[in-house]
Amino acid sequence: MSEPTAAGWRPMEAGDIPALMALSATVHPTFFEGEAMFLDRLALFPEGSLVLPLGDGSLAAYALGYPVRRFAPPPLDTVLGQLPPEADALYIHDVAVDPRWRGRKLAEPAVARLLALAEPYGAAVLVSVYGTPPFWSRFGFRAVDDPALRSKLASYGEDAVFMLRETAPAR
Numbered sequence: 001m002s003e004p005t006a007a008g009w010r011p012m013e014a015g016d017i018p019a020l021m022a023l024s025a026t027v028h029p030t031f032f033e034g035e036a037m038f039l040d041r042l043a044l045f046p047e048g049s050l051v052l053p054l055g056d057g058s059l060a061a062y063a064l065g066y067p068v069r070r071f072a073p074p075p076l077d078t079v080l081g082q083l084p085p086e087a088d089a090l091y092i093h094d095v096a097v098d099p100r101w102r103g104r105k106l107a108e109p110a111v112a113r114l115l116a117l118a119e120p121y122g123a124a125v126l127v128s129v130y131g132t133p134p135f136w137s138r139f140g141f142r143a144v145d146d147p148a149l150r151s152k153l154a155s156y157g158e159d160a161v162f163m164l165r166e167t168a169p170a171r
């Protein structure tokens, strides 16, 4: 196994998904998402699916983003089948780094890539969990506390915070 570097991110392939799910189970033990969800996002928006491989077939990190309606994050573990035609934000579904490799700024290039993909939509949104708002605020995200959003966040747990990084008004 080689040490991961920030330059090692590459587009995800379907063959990465078993390793991705193994890492997801480590990072998110209480949020299971199945292979069908990952295959769905890879098919719908491959440019937003990124992995940071180790040399042995496992992954040090992955990142997943795709277009959505700005205040409508999809529930966890849902197959979408198609992207919303009126998308006005890029949703950062997940950025996950193996605990062994955290604190080395490995996530940064993937976040930067997803923010570049968000530009045509005028915003990036995400649901922050595990107390990560300070991490996301580094990239210009701010928390949005809207009662209408609270029910949509129910499946993400009590510490879920909806965050927005807006570069153009909503359509």
Ligand SMILES: CC(C)(COP(=O)(O)OP(=O)(O)OC[C@H]1O[C@@H](n2cnc3c(N)ncnc32)[C@H](O)[C@@H]1OP(=O)(O)O)[C@@H](O)C(=O)NCCC(=O)NCCS
Binding pocket: 027, 094, 095, 096, 097, 098, 099, 101, 102, 103, 104, 105, 106, 107, 108, 126, 127, 128, 129, 130, 132, 135
């Ligand atoms: C959030 C996450 C993607 C950041 O990735 P990263 O490459 O470690 O990011 P950074 O190196 O920039 O570190 C971010 C912060 O993590 C903390 N950190 C540092 N070393 C750490 C370690 N060994 N273990 C855990 N956290 C650590 C620090 O507070 C750091 O903030 P700082 O800029 O003030 O030093 C990663 O911590 C992760 O996968 N967390 C679990 C999944 C998650 O919460 N994803 C986001 C869901 S919305």
